[in-house]
Amino acid sequence: MPELPEVETIRRGLEPLIVNKVFTRPVLLFPGSIRYPEPDRFCEQLEGRRIIALKRHGKYLLLELNCGLLAVHLRMTGRLVYLEKGGPPSGHLRVVLPFQDGSLLYFSDMRKFGGLWLLDNKEDLSPAGMHRLGPDIYEQVTEEEFLELLQKRPRSRLKPLLLDQFFVAGLGNIYVDESLHRCRLHPCREAGSLSREEGKALFRAIREVLEEGIRCGGTTSRDYRDARGEKGTFQEQLAVYGRKGSPCRCGTAIERIVVAGRGTYYCPRCQAEKRGDGRQ
DNA sequence: GCTTACCTGTCG
DNA sequence: CGACAGGTAAGC
Numbered sequence: 497m498p499e500l501p502e503v504e505t506i507r508r509g510l511e512p513l514i515v516n517k518v519f520t521r522p523v524l525l526f527p528g529s530i531r532y533p534e535p536d537r538f539c540e541q542l543e544g545r546r547i548i549a550l551k552r553h554g555k556y557l558l559l560e561l562n563c564g565l566l567a568v569h570l571r572m573t574g575r576l577v578y579l580e581k582g583g584p585p586s587g588h589l590r591v592v593l594p595f596q597d598g599s600l601l602y603f604s605d606m607r608k609f610g611g612l613w614l615l616d617n618k619e620d621l622s623p624a625g626m627h628r629l630g631p632d633i634y635e636q637v638t639e640e641e642f643l644e645l646l647q648k649r650p651r652s653r654l655k656p657l658l659l660d661q662f663f664v665a666g667l668g669n670i671y672v673d674e675s676l677h678r679c680r681l682h683p684c685r686e687a688g689s690l691s692r693e694e695g696k697a698l699f700r701a702i703r704e705v706l707e708e709g710i711r712c713g714g715t716t717s718r719d720y721r722d723a724r725g726e727k728g729t730f731q732e733q734l735a736v737y738g739r740k741g742s743p744c745r746c747g748t749a750i751e752r753i754v755v756a757g758r759g760t761y762y763c764p765r766c767q768a769e770k771r772g773d774g775r776q
Numbered sequence: 777g778c779t780t781a782c783c784t785g786t787c788g
Numbered sequence: 789c790g791a792c793a794g795g796t797a798a799g800c
Binding site: 572573588605606607608609652653656718719756757 | 777778779780782783784785786
């Protein structure tokens, strides 16, 4: 569920609430959410560590500690919520991370896909598989670099390419569909078939869509909540995602196809597939 | 590439 | 009941 704008919203909301707080011993209701190291060692090692800063790379939220790093990935249904006082709601509660001052963070996750990694060394992200991630599409890629990246994968179709976290990190199904619609590119266009202008338009569309997503506090189609448990509002701005059969702004009905195994929404008129000689 | 698997839930 | 769900890893 959460893509870059949702994770960034959580990061911004959480940072002022938890920086400088010190963890006490975690409570694991579902130890499977702890991905590294072993759950027992995770609990031992987290206790007493202080939060220095909150960072983000792609869809990973990174809590920098006085020693090491706590990485969190929410996958589809994960939530990371701060509570000043009181106990967390019992529904799908997986991990409770209490602080010394009595406040806490809780991680809930209906589908159990999400996870937490406690890394000893900020420089070695390999236990979380993060060392292979591409650059963060929002923070670490310029327009020129994006054009160069597209040229490296000329035969890849845009939709699977943009979803590939090893290509660029942060985009998911919603924001890819919205970005492609905004710059009027068909999801099955090959990266190498784009003109320079089309490549630039794609980059700008991605930037704009992510920017607006962040400004709206993310998209809540069902599960997503921010650091205080509140919903986002970008779902009200979606042009194509989840809108099969509804009219595009051009009046044509939005279609749903499957690309790379993912439901893909687009406007067959605005995003017409150019024909096969690869030049247009 | 594609498919399947991981899980649990909602919707038609 | 089957299809689908914002993500990703593994296995062809």
